[in-house]
Amino acid sequence: MKQLARIALAVLAFACVTVSGAQAQSFPGNQIKIIVPFPAGGTTDILARFVAQYLGDKLGVTTIVENRPGASGTIGSEVVAKSPADGSVLLITATHHVINPSLRKSLPYDTQKDFSPIAVVATAPNALCVSKDFPAKTVAELIAMAKKQPGKLSFGSSGIGGANHLSGELFEQMAGINIEHIPYKGAAPAMNDLIGGHIPIMFDTLPTVLPAAEAGSIRVLAVTSLQRAASLPNVPTLDEAGVKGFEATSWFGMYMPQADGSPVYKKLVEAMKDILAAPATREKFATQGVEPGKLTGGEFGTFVDAEIKKWAAVVKTANVPLE
Numbered sequence: 001m002k003q004l005a006r007i008a009l010a011v012l013a014f015a016c017v018t019v020s021g022a023q024a025q026s027f028p029g030n031q032i033k034i035i036v037p038f039p040a041g042g043t044t045d046i047l048a049r050f051v052a053q054y055l056g057d058k059l060g061v062t063t064i065v066e067n068r069p070g071a072s073g074t075i076g077s078e079v080v081a082k083s084p085a086d087g088s089v090l091l092i093t094a095t096h097h098v099i100n101p102s103l104r105k106s107l108p109y110d111t112q113k114d115f116s117p118i119a120v121v122a123t124a125p126n127a128l129c130v131s132k133d134f135p136a137k138t139v140a141e142l143i144a145m146a147k148k149q150p151g152k153l154s155f156g157s158s159g160i161g162g163a164n165h166l167s168g169e170l171f172e173q174m175a176g177i178n179i180e181h182i183p184y185k186g187a188a189p190a191m192n193d194l195i196g197g198h199i200p201i202m203f204d205t206l207p208t209v210l211p212a213a214e215a216g217s218i219r220v221l222a223v224t225s226l227q228r229a230a231s232l233p234n235v236p237t238l239d240e241a242g243v244k245g246f247e248a249t250s251w252f253g254m255y256m257p258q259a260d261g262s263p264v265y266k267k268l269v270e271a272m273k274d275i276l277a278a279p280a281t282r283e284k285f286a287t288q289g290v291e292p293g294k295l296t297g298g299e300f301g302t303f304v305d306a307e308i309k310k311w312a313a314v315v316k317t318a319n320v321p322l323e
Helices: 002-026 043-059 073-079 095-103 139-149 164-176 187-195 205-214 263-277 281-287 297-318
Strands: 031-036 062-068 089-093 116-131 154-157 180-183 201-205 218-223 247-256
Touching: 002 187, 002 205, 031 043, 031 073, 031 205, 043 062, 043 089, 043 116, 043 247, 043 281, 073 089, 073 116, 073 247, 089 116, 095 297, 116 139, 116 164, 116 187, 116 205, 116 263, 116 297, 139 218, 154 164, 164 180, 164 201, 164 297, 180 201, 187 201, 187 205, 187 218, 201 205, 205 218, 218 247, 247 263
Parallel strands: 031 062, 031 089, 154 180, 154 201
Antiparallel strands: 089 247, 116 201, 116 218, 116 247
C-alpha cells in the first residue's frame, strides 16, 4: 500500500509539473505585451490598462502595455502583425482598424488575414451634437434645415477618416442631405469650436460629449447606437429620430497575430469572455462611458469583416481622399 501511495503521489506531482509547464509555455517569458497604437491617456489606452490588469490576474502572467502611436494606428498594428503568434504580443485598438483598409492606398499588413480577432473589448455610442444656440431642436428639424440649405451647414470631427467623421458621412448619406465636413486635429479643438459656436454640428464619443452637455454648453440631438445610452436615457437614437437603421458605434477590439485557432488563441478568447462578463469590468468601464463588448472569437471575426465592408462603402460614396 505504501508503494502504491508513493507511485500515486509521484504521478500527481508529475501531472502538476506538466500542467504548470504547459501554462508557462503558453506565453513565452510568462509575459504578455499589449500594444496600443495610440498615445497614452486616450480611451483606448485606458481600456487596455484595465484589461492588462484583469488578464494578468486571470492567467497568472505579467502584462504590460506599450504605446506605439502613429499613422492612424497602423504603426502599432504592424508591430503586432509581424510578431510571433504565441500569445506574447496582443493588440488593443479602435474602430480605425477596420476603416484604414479603405482610407489608405496600402497597408504594411492585411487586416483580415494577418490578425486573429479575440474580442470586442468595449463599445461606445457616438453622439450627434449641436451648439447651444443652433435653431434645430430635433434631428428632423436639422435634416429639414440641411435640405433647404444644401452645402451651407457644416459638421466637425476629430479628423479625416475617424469613426466620428464617417458617422457624419453616413448620416448625410442615409438622411439624403449635404453638409460640409470640417476636420480638426483632435476631438478637443473641435469640441471647443462647437461650444464657441464656430461650427454648428459635431459627431463625437460620449466621454467627450457628456461634460459639455451637462454644463449646458452644447445640446445632444441623438446617439448613434441602436439602443439609447444609459448615460443619456432621454436622448433618442438616430434610428428612433427617423434615420431608420442608422448605427455607427465606436468600438475597441483585441487581436493577436494570425494564430489559425491555436490553443493559445482559444485560451485568450475564453479568458476575455470571463473578464468581459464580470461585474467589476462593467463598473470600471462605466467610468469611461463605455460598455464591455459581447463578441468574441469567430463572432468577432465575422463582425470585423462586416465592418470593413460597411465603412468601405461609406468612404467610397463620400469620396474621402486616400492617404
